[in-house]
Amino acid sequence: MKREIPLAITFIVGTIFAVAYFIPHYPFNQFENWFNDWFAIVAAFAIWLGALNLIRISAMKIFRKKVDILHSSLIILSFLIMVFFGFYDGFSGLIADPPFSYRDAGTGFDWLYEYVYSSLSATMFALLAFFVASASYRAFRARNFEATLLLLAGFLVMLGRVPVGDLLTQWLPRDYQLSQWANWIMNVPNIAGQRAIMIGIALGLVSTSLRIILGLERAYLGGD
Amino acid sequence: MSTRAKEVIATILIVAFFLSAYFFFPKPLNFSPTVSTIIIIIMALTFVIIGILTVRGRFIERRIVFVYVGVALTLPFFMQFDLAVPISPEVQSAYDELTKLPPGSKILAAFDYDPPSEPELQPMADAFMTYCFTHNIEVIIMGLWPQGPQQANQAIEAAFEAKPELRDKITYGVDYVNLGFQSGNEFVILRMGESFKAMFPADIYGTPYDSIPILKNVKNYSNIDYCMNFSAGKPGTQEWVQGAVDRFALRMSAGNTAVQAPMIYPFLQAGQIDGLMGGMAGAAEFEKLTGYTGKASTYIKSQSFAHIVVIVFIIVGNMAFLRGKTRKQR
Numbered sequence: 001m002k003r004e005i006p007l008a009i010t011f012i013v014g015t016i017f018a019v020a021y022f023i024p025h026y027p028f029n030q031f032e033n034w035f036n037d038w039f040a041i042v043a044a045f046a047i048w049l050g051a052l053n054l055i056r057i058s059a060m061k062i063f064r065k066k067v068d069i070l071h072s073s074l075i076i077l078s079f080l081i082m083v084f085f086g087f088y089d090g091f092s093g094l095i096a097d098p099p100f101s102y103r104d105a106g107t108g109f110d111w112l113y114e115y116v117y118s119s120l121s122a123t124m125f126a127l128l129a130f131f132v133a134s135a136s137y138r139a140f141r142a143r144n145f146e147a148t149l150l151l152l153a154g155f156l157v158m159l160g161r162v163p164v165g166d167l168l169t170q171w172l173p174r175d176y177q178l179s180q181w182a183n184w185i186m187n188v189p190n191i192a193g194q195r196a197i198m199i200g201i202a203l204g205l206v207s208t209s210l211r212i213i214l215g216l217e218r219a220y221l222g223g224d
Numbered sequence: 225m226s227t228r229a230k231e232v233i234a235t236i237l238i239v240a241f242f243l244s245a246y247f248f249f250p251k252p253l254n255f256s257p258t259v260s261t262i263i264i265i266i267m268a269l270t271f272v273i274i275g276i277l278t279v280r281g282r283f284i285e286r287r288i289v290f291v292y293v294g295v296a297l298t299l300p301f302f303m304q305f306d307l308a309v310p311i312s313p314e315v316q317s318a319y320d321e322l323t324k325l326p327p328g329s330k331i332l333a334a335f336d337y338d339p340p341s342e343p344e345l346q347p348m349a350d351a352f353m354t355y356c357f358t359h360n361i362e363v364i365i366m367g368l369w370p371q372g373p374q375q376a377n378q379a380i381e382a383a384f385e386a387k388p389e390l391r392d393k394i395t396y397g398v399d400y401v402n403l404g405f406q407s408g409n410e411f412v413i414l415r416m417g418e419s420f421k422a423m424f425p426a427d428i429y430g431t432p433y434d435s436i437p438i439l440k441n442v443k444n445y446s447n448i449d450y451c452m453n454f455s456a457g458k459p460g461t462q463e464w465v466q467g468a469v470d471r472f473a474l475r476m477s478a479g480n481t482a483v484q485a486p487m488i489y490p491f492l493q494a495g496q497i498d499g500l501m502g503g504m505a506g507a508a509e510f511e512k513l514t515g516y517t518g519k520a521s522t523y524i525k526s527q528s529f530a531h532i533v534v535i536v537f538i539i540v541g542n543m544a545f546l547r548g549k550t551r552k553q554r
Binding site: 021024029032033035036037039040043044046047093094099100101103104105110113114117118119121122124125126129130132133134136137138139140141142143151154155158159161162163164166167177179183186187190191194195198 | 283284286289290292293294297307308309310312313338339340341342343370371373374377378381402406407408409411412414415418419422423428429430431471482486487489490493502503505508524525527528529530531532533534535537538540541542545546
């Protein structure tokens with residue numbers, strides 16, 4: 001039964017979703033609404049699961065494996081601090097008059113979010129710029145025709161998407177300035193490539209979904 | 225000296241430099257055009273030296289590349305110059321659709337991003353929120369990313385800071401509402417096609433859906449005049465197009481990170497979305513159109529400089545590669 005029940009649920013839900021897309025009327029629309037509600041509930045539990053798993057793994061590293069003790073402790077400490085301020089500000093806001101949210105400006109949670117979390121996250125993401133530059137210098141080579149095309153397209157888009165591109169080519173007629181070249185690349189070759197990828201992904205999704213709904217693909221159940 | 229020691233010394237020097245700059249440099253620190261030109265010429269000359277070294281087979285260290293990118297990103301903050309931002313058709317189209325909305329229109333603003341994408345998407349959100357508030361467009365905020373509603377709050381604060389008179393004019397619950405985050409990704413979008421209330425029974429303050437004036441006649445997408453999605457990934461614009469635009473005929477424009485924007489162009493060309501703001505450039509263009517002077521107008525200068533630096537490094541690297549190739553052929 002451990003396998004049959006999940007297979008039955010998958011078949012029923014998958015079939016109803018597929019049918020409801022083409023026949024959005026009673027009773028299929030009602031079923032679809034129920035399943036959508038259920039998905040939101042299950043997804044909410046998944047967030048809790050993720051948070052608890054993070055704590056469990058970090059705690060195991062500290063107490064059992066004795067590795068990355070500093071980083072793992074920081075993770076747990078940061079998590080607990082955010083949770084504390086979230087709950088504290090949340091409950092304070094509910095009983096206050098007028099009520100406020102823990103997300104409102106001026107709360108401890110908002111302060112931590114804006115001045116610690118936001119800054120650190122943006123910094124981590126910004127590091128990409130440095131690594132991209134270094135990798136481009138060492139590895140982005142015109143080794144063959146395709147790579148040269150990619151390189152040229154990259155040049156045109158990188159310069160054309162920023163104002164300096166038009167500044168460098170302002171002596172040219174408007175239609176030949178770099179921003180126009182960048183627009184053309186984004187609107188013609190880019191779209192052609194993206195559509196090809198999207199159609200490929202969609203076909204793959206349809207076939208995989210059908211295999212899952214029909215019970216032919218069972219890897220998601222785990223085990224053998 | 226070990227690498228570790230060098231790194232510690234470099235970190236101490238950088239921190240010391242910024243601390244001394246904070247306490248001793250005049251504020252705001254602005255270079256005159258002459259100083260700016262000299263700095264640019266010096267950078268160009270050092271690039272020539274790097275080019276010669278690289279062609280001779282001596283690749284410069286990774287850390288020197290980092291320094292150049294860092295300098296290229298920070299210098300424009302202190303330079304006095306303006307760059308004319310050309311408006312792309314997709315951003316123009318997004319703005320045109322907004323201008324067609326009469327006062328009192330209801331717009332659904334989906335904030336589907338988090339702080340790592342803030343530098344690109346927040347300026348768009350700030351300009352958008354300011355535009356809506358100044359044009360009496362009612363905004364219903366929601367997020368499919370947990371941090372989205374918080375980013376929306378920052379956009380609201382930015383609008384109030386840009387135009388302080390809005391603080392008294394705009395009322396929560398009447399002119400805008402923040403419904404918060406709902407888990408469930410694209411299923412939330414699908415369910416909202418039937419009922420907003422089913423997914424958001426209360427706003428972020430716990431006020432019941434039916435008690436919020438702005439939501440009085442809002443049951444589902446058919447009661448929404450327009451949608452603006454700020455997205456940094458999944459769930460994002462693609463899911464909104466598939467779930468709300470295609471199935472429920474919702475009209476929308478989108479603001480995306482530069483990485484994600486190319487994937488959204490097919491939807492734009494097919495007419496599934498009206499307009500698209502891509503990355504920092506899109507944000508700067510939108511700011512220019514809305515007349516909002518925000519961060520993107522400044523950041524785009526740094527991005528321009530950084531792009532030039534990256535391109536120069538690629539050219540230098542390829543010069544060395546081609547020279548090596550020619551030598552091998554000989």
